Amino acid sequence: MASDVAFIGLGVMGFPMAGHLAAAGHRVAVFNRTASVAQRWSGEHQGRLAATPADAADGAAIVFTCVGADDDVRAVVYGDGGALATMGEGSILVDHTTASADLARELSAACSERGVGFVDAPVSGGEAGAQNGVLTVMCGGEAAHFERARPVMDAYARAITLIGGAGSGQLTKMVNQICIAGLVQALSEGLEFGRRADLDLDAVLDTISQGAAGSWQMANRGTTMKAGEFDFGFAVDWMRKDLGIVLSEAERNGAPLPVTALVDQFYKRIQELGGGRWDTSSLITLLLPPEHRP
Helix, strand or coil: CCCEEEEECCCCCHHHHHHHHHHCCCEEEEECCCHHHHHHHHHHCCCEECCCHHHHHCCCCEEEECCCCHHHHHHHHCCCCCHHHCCCCCCEEEECCCCCHHHHHHHHHHHHHCCCEEEECCEECHHHHHHHCCEEEEEEECHHHHHHHHHHHCCCEEEEEEEECCCHHHHHHHHHHHHHHHHHHHHHHHHHHHHHCCCCHHHHHHHHCCCCCCCHHHHHHHHHHHHCCCCCCCEHHHHHHHHHHHHHHHHHHCCCCHHHHHHHHHHHHHHHCCCCCCEHHHHHHHHCCHHHCC
């Protein structure tokens, strides 16, 4: 059933996600801080351009946000021009930003005071997943709010799961990023070991991807890593932002994350080499001889 929805934040992920909502027949109002991006979206999709987050949220049953970090979310949610100012009782705020669990709990409380539901719903699947409408969404919040938002999120997701209360989605995304960091480093080391052993890396990848070593990273990044191609995908700058959130939460809850902390420092070195916008698979460049580095 079509709904009146708002989408705030038309970045690499939000732009196609909002487009899938429009294609599914929902009545979409969009806001983006860079107005030219919103105008470009409007040229490709049916929807209303809003002057402020509050304007976009006015009359919406569900308001989606997908911006950069905690303070960016606060900027588009709070204040006279923020979405919460015009959200009606019974509406729902769904935050797709990868942010802290503390922010999710804060937003849940602020929404509750206004009679608004809240779901923290970070996503996994990258730019390709957003473009193809096959994202994985990990959610935190009340079951009633989740069940109302889930059919709308179906427009751009293939898996949508309620993990627990507010903040659980963000904590699950942290687990996701911890696992990815270790996998990419291990894949980098394996490929460079194979190269130095003079193996046919295409044959190696074809073979081991069918066994216990197989992973999304191997299937989608192994060949491009071998070719030294990194100008696409999930940027190192974004991964370091996410790992910063992870490590802060680990300091609070006492979880030991020695490999994650080490890989975070490897990503810092990639940034220092000017690779902040390279794909996260660029970790392999730190293992290459200088003459083979991009």
